[in-house]
Amino acid sequence: MRNGISALTNPIHDRVSYVLKLCVGAKKMEISKFRHAAGQNAFHFVWKPKYAKDPFKFPKLREFCEQVLKEVASKYGFEVYELSVQPDHIHLFVEVPYTMSIARALQLFKGYSAYRIFKQHQWLRRHFRKGHFWSPGKFFRSVGNVTSETIQHYIASSQGAW
Secondary structure (H helix, E strand, C coil), X not given: CECCECCCCCHHHHHHHHHHHHHHHCCCCCCEECCCCEECCEEEEEECEHHHCCHXXXXXXXXXXXXXXXXXXXXXXXXXXEEEECCCCEEEEEECCCCXXXXXXXXXXXXXXXXXXXXXXXXXXXXXCCCCCECXXXXXXXXXXXXXXXXXXXXXXHCCCC
């Protein structure tokens, strides 16, 4: 303990341990190869509960939601790189099978998780009276190992003239 601040509450120590955890626990994104295709189909998804509620402030519900989202990933062949259940929204960084659309992937994650959450925690039906747990909105962005400038440079300079 130095200057009245322990190593456990030091914000710099917390940030360094968080970065180390990410580096050690991170999975490497690779180009997937199939019989007639090759590529990467990784996305960052964000969505939130309906009515701007914050049901994940309860730790047991947060843990259950994480478990259910991992079940969906396992069942449908998603590769989860990162998952964060915040009090009022979900962040999911995931590799989607190349034969599946983004809309279908989000439908599976949101639909299956809502069904399981309502089934396990029936008290939530009092707060989500119309039977919808998730807001219809969503955010998605494709994520890869290269920047858009890299792709533009590759297309402009390395393909040659026809």
